[in-house]
Amino acid sequence: xxxxxxxxxxxxxxxxxxARTHAVKDVNFEANFGEMVYVVGPSGSGKxxxxxxxxxILRPDSGAVTIEGADIWSLAADALAEFRLRRIxxxxxxYHLFPRLTTAENVALPLILQHRDWDEAxxxxxxxxxxxxxxxxxxxxxxxxxxxxxxxxxxxRAIISRPDIMIFDEPTASLxxxxxxxxxxxxxxxxLSDKRCIVIVTHDSRIxxxxxxxxxxxxxxxxGVERSELDAQ
Amino acid sequence: MILELQSGILRIAYKLLVNDRTKFAALLVGxxxxxxxMIEMTSLFAGILMRSSATVINIGASIWVMDPSVxxxxxxxxxxxxxxxxxxxxxxxxxxxxxxxxxxxxKLRDGSYQAANIVGLDDxxxxxxxxMVAGNIQDIFAENAFIAIEDSEFYKLESPHIGTxxxxxxxxxxxxxxxxxxxxxxxxxxxLYTTYYRALQxxxxxxxxxxxxxxxxxxxxxxxxxxxxxxxxxYLALTKDEFMSKISRFYxxxxxxxxxxxxxxxxxxxxGLSISGQTFYTFILExxxxxxxxxxxxxxxxxxxxxxxxxxxxxxxxxxxxGVGLCALLIWLARAHLPDYAAMxxxxxxxxxxxxxxxxxxxxSYFGVRKVLLIEPFDIFxx
Numbered sequence: 366x367x368x369x370x371x372x373x374x375x376x377x378x379x380x381x382x383x384a385r386t387h388a389v390k391d392v393n394f395e396a397n398f399g400e401m402v403y404v405v406g407p408s409g410s411g412k413x414x415x416x417x418x419x420x421x422i423l424r425p426d427s428g429a430v431t432i433e434g435a436d437i438w439s440l441a442a443d444a445l446a447e448f449r450l451r452r453i454x455x456x457x458x459x460y461h462l463f464p465r466l467t468t469a470e471n472v473a474l475p476l477i478l479q480h481r482d483w484d485e486a487x488x489x490x491x492x493x494x495x496x497x498x499x500x501x502x503x504x505x506x507x508x509x510x511x512x513x514x515x516x517x518x519x520x521x522r523a524i525i526s527r528p529d530i531m532i533f534d535e536p537t538a539s540l541x542x543x544x545x546x547x548x549x550x551x552x553x554x555x556x557l558s559d560k561r562c563i564v565i566v567t568h569d570s571r572i573x574x575x576x577x578x579x580x581x582x583x584x585x586x587x588x589g590v591e592r593s594e595l596d597a598q
Numbered sequence: 599m600i601l602e603l604q605s606g607i608l609r610i611a612y613k614l615l616v617n618d619r620t621k622f623a624a625l626l627v628g629x630x631x632x633x634x635x636m637i638e639m640t641s642l643f644a645g646i647l648m649r650s651s652a653t654v655i656n657i658g659a660s661i662w663v664m665d666p667s668v669x670x671x672x673x674x675x676x677x678x679x680x681x682x683x684x685x686x687x688x689x690x691x692x693x694x695x696x697x698x699x700x701x702x703x704x705k706l707r708d709g710s711y712q713a714a715n716i717v718g719l720d721d722x723x724x725x726x727x728x729x730m731v732a733g734n735i736q737d738i739f740a741e742n743a744f745i746a747i748e749d750s751e752f753y754k755l756e757s758p759h760i761g762t763x764x765x766x767x768x769x770x771x772x773x774x775x776x777x778x779x780x781x782x783x784x785x786x787x788x789x790l791y792t793t794y795y796r797a798l799q800x801x802x803x804x805x806x807x808x809x810x811x812x813x814x815x816x817x818x819x820x821x822x823x824x825x826x827x828x829x830x831x832x833y834l835a836l837t838k839d840e841f842m843s844k845i846s847r848f849y850x851x852x853x854x855x856x857x858x859x860x861x862x863x864x865x866x867x868x869x870g871l872s873i874s875g876q877t878f879y880t881f882i883l884e885x886x887x888x889x890x891x892x893x894x895x896x897x898x899x900x901x902x903x904x905x906x907x908x909x910x911x912x913x914x915x916x917x918x919x920x921g922v923g924l925c926a927l928l929i930w931l932a933r934a935h936l937p938d939y940a941a942m943x944x945x946x947x948x949x950x951x952x953x954x955x956x957x958x959x960x961x962x963s964y965f966g967v968r969k970v971l972l973i974e975p976f977d978i979f980x981x
Contacts, residue, residue, distance in 0.1 A: 413979050414976075416979065417975075417976045417979050422894055422975045422976050422979065423974075423975075423976040442898075442899075443898050446893075446896045446897065446898050447896060447898075448896075449894070449895065449896040450895060450896025450897075451896070453896075455891075455894055455895055457891055457894075457978060457979070458979075459887070461887055461888050461890075461891035461978060462888075463610075463614060463885070463888050465613060465614050465617035465618050466610065466613055466614065466617070470610070470613065474610070474892065474895065475895055475896065477606035477607060477609075477610060478606075478607065478892070478895065478896055478897050478901065480606065480607075481606070482606075483605070483606050483609060486606065522895075534979055
């Protein structure tokens with residue numbers, strides 16, 4: 366398998382003086398194309414910080430992050446933003462959908478940010494809403510949708526740029542157990558491919574079964590753990 | 599090109615703004631009323647200033663010679679006759695004529711008294727005569743003849759017609775014509791025109807009798823020399839515009855009118871700024887997480903800034919348009935029902951209100967832009 370993301374000895378500190386904390390400690394991380402990798406661990410273990418650093422959102426204080434061999438943190442701010450826009454699809458824990466836009470417009474946002482034609486972007490958005498089974502919700506505002514449907518809208522928004530890396534932050538945190546499982550199963554079956562790598566931060570053990578590999582984080586350090594070990598816990 | 603590239607982003611910004619109907623309405627109402635009040639106040643002031651110079655505007659002479667202590671056209675300080683002769687003898691003067699400008703108490707047909715402005719035009723030239731709408735200007739030379747001005751104060755003379763008579767200091771006066779002028783007077787009194795000598799006969803006078811000397815230069819280049827020579831004699835020669843500015847300065851700085859209007863305009867500005875600024879900032883705050891999410895997805899800071907600036911500009915211009923429209927409508931309605939209503943919208947009023955709206959929009963968007971620039975996409979992940 367080809368390496369999609371590689372982080373080498375990355376560190377992150379927050380705060381100053383006595384309040385200074387070492388959030389991520391000398392972490393090495395690797396995720397391959399065709400792989401669905403989970404990062405799990407208790408709150409405050411540093412998993413969200415790690416996720417932010419490997420996705421080009423938070424600059425590590427030391428260490429390197431490469432995506433397909435390219436050092437993303439050597440890019441200028443605008444180039445990095447453009448990189449995220451075209452190569453990485455984000456699904457946020459709280460979805461962060463604009464309530465004043467229609468579902469289709471929310472999904473089309475990444476293409477609009479790429480200066481694509483409005484009608485073309487909306488047409489693609491409707492197509493991706495079909496992929497996530499929400500084709501009949503295109504004209505509704507997100508607030509009219511259920512939590513699971515909003516999650517699917519966020520997924521449609523994440524895939525519309527056809528990114529080769531997808532980042533999910535606690536995708537099941539706001540959903541009931543069955544809906545959460547259905548969503549992750551859908552992601553596994555429909556979105557994972559040989560040309561795409563999916564990284565999910567979660568502490569929901571009910572969806573562990575869908576992971577290829579699970580990394581456990583504790584106190585800012587990563588412990589490589591096999592899925593079976595966690596299943597047994 | 600940039601606008602074309604940004605059109606999708608601006609369209610998103612537009613939808614975010616107008617689809618939040620409550621806030622959009624609050625923003626529009628805030629700016630509309632601020633603009634309305636600012637234009638209304640400054641228009642009233644402009645109207646007052648224009649009316650304060652009504653005689654100068656209506657007579658229309660190029661140069662006015664007066665005593666240097668004159669501050670408003672209504673408070674003329676009579677000039678001795680020899681000044682007229684001196685001015686006439688100046689090189690560069692095409693002609694110079696006397697003007698009488700004063701006030702008198704008329705006794706109307708029903709026995710009531712009414713104050714009136716009396717303008718006495720030079721008997722030989724009738725320089726500064728108004729535009730006749732009934733009768734003939736030559737009739738001003740008839741016995742006891744006066745011409746009534748059909749302005750907003752006309753009705754106070756019991757809406758006279760040709761042949762209507764009145765009394766002025768026990769003299770009989772007779773309306774021989776009706777005329778129109780560009781501007782009504784500031785103090786709400788009607789105006790009558792007659793000849794200079796009849797005005798002197800009818801109205802008690804001091805030793806000197808000429809209110810102003812109206813001068814026409816041979817060429818515009820002669821104006822400076824005429825002013826200089828008149829000043830050398832201890833008098834003041836001002837062009838029409840200079841005289842109007844002098845009057846305006848008096849009302850602006852030496853009466854409370856200017857200060858009060860300025861205060862009201864400032865209050866309107868502050869109210870508009872407060873309402874719009876606060877509402878717009880709340881609007882940004884409510885969407886700040888989503889702006890952060892956009893940043894995480896890959897929006898550049900300048901794109902988010904352009905969204906906010908577009909929203910602020912759109913609200914400001916729409917509110918400005920509504921404010922101007924509302925003000926124009928109200929002034930039109932007020933004029934239809936209140937003949938004395940002095941408000942007048944000028945390009946300066948519109949420009950001033952526009953500048954203030956731009957400041958409101960810039961201030962409102964400044965804090966929003968700052969907030970959006972400071973939000974870190976990492977904060978979105980951290981929740």
